[in-house]
Each structure stands twice: as structure tokens, then as C-alpha cells.
Amino acid sequence: MSGASGIFKAIESGTKHLVIRRFTLRYPEQKLKFVGDGYQFDPKEGVGIAGYKGRHILYHDKCTGCQLCAIACEGIAEAIGMVKIDKTWKHNKKSIMPQIDYGKCVFCGLCVDACPFYALFMTDDYELAAYTKEHLIYTPDQLAVKVDYEGNVEIKIDDQGATHG
Numbered sequence: 001m002s003g004a005s006g007i008f009k010a011i012e013s014g015t016k017h018l019v020i021r022r023f024t025l026r027y028p029e030q031k032l033k034f035v036g037d038g039y040q041f042d043p044k045e046g047v048g049i050a051g052y053k054g055r056h057i058l059y060h061d062k063c064t065g066c067q068l069c070a071i072a073c074e075g076i077a078e079a080i081g082m083v084k085i086d087k088t089w090k091h092n093k094k095s096i097m098p099q100i101d102y103g104k105c106v107f108c109g110l111c112v113d114a115c116p117f118y119a120l121f122m123t124d125d126y127e128l129a130a131y132t133k134e135h136l137i138y139t140p141d142q143l144a145v146k147v148d149y150e151g152n153v154e155i156k157i158d159d160q161g162a163t164h165g
């Protein structure tokens, strides 16, 4: 490619981007709006329901402390540890529930698939930055809190690709 045609190519390529809508968001002022509640498991169909794989939510009233989530995670990331809880539940004789280390979790969702009691799901929450490694470890009490994720920018997908409003 000669010098002149190279310059023309560069100008053509740059000009194209003047009319293509920008996809980058001005985070944190703008956040993408997710569809659905995050990754869940559908007991009727026996398959995962597509959704964003963000921070988990743990339903204490369903968790039996069976540890199957921790066993599923063992070969993946060893991010789940079973810890003692203060509360007593009839259905959780050992009084243990999972805590998750988000410094290790790879957000695969296998723990959600493994939970036979539908006590563990994933949410749209991805804002997990912390100053220390210890703050990335979420106790059963922290996992019980569902953060309301407020996305304000809708994604639009057409044959030209993905854009946002």
C-alpha cells in the first residue's frame, strides 16, 4: 500500500466511525439495563434460565447446609466455604451456610445448578470492587441481601450490531 492510499484508508476508516453510534458507556453515570433477574435455575425444565452471572443471593429459608454448592465449586475455584451461622433453622441442622470469596469466584454458576433446594441464585450486581481481599468475602448474611441494580441505558440489538440509547 502506497503512502497516499494508506492515508486515504485511514481517513475512510475514521470517517465511518463518525456516523456509527458509540457503544462505550460513561460508567458510573450510565449503566447498562439488564433483562431479567440474573442467572437462576428452573426446577420445572431442569435447566438454567439465561441471565447475568453477577453476585449471588442466598435464601436462608431454603438453604439446608447440604454443601453441594461448595462441592461443585471445589474443582472450579474453591470460592465457597461453609461457615457457622447464628440463626437456627429446622431444615439446617448443622447451622452452616455458604460464604463466597469473590476474589476467587469465576462466576460460572455451577453452584446455582448444584443447589437442590433453589437457595442460591445469581443477580445482576457486578459492582463488587473492594480495597482489601477480605472485603471480597461475602458472609451468608451479606449474600442474603439483594442489591437493587439500577441500570439506566437500554441495549438495542439489530442487524447492524449492538447499540444503546
Ligand code: SF4
Binding pocket: 072, 073, 076, 077, 078, 079, 080, 100, 104, 105, 106, 107, 108, 109, 110, 111, 112
Ligand atoms: S459461580 Fe463462583 S462460587 Fe459458584 S461454582 Fe462458580 S466459581 Fe464457585
Ligand code: SF4
Binding pocket: 062, 063, 064, 065, 066, 067, 068, 069, 070, 097, 098, 114, 115, 116, 117, 118, 119, 120
Ligand atoms: S446453598 Fe444450596 S447447595 Fe449450598 S448448602 Fe445451601 S442448600 Fe446446599
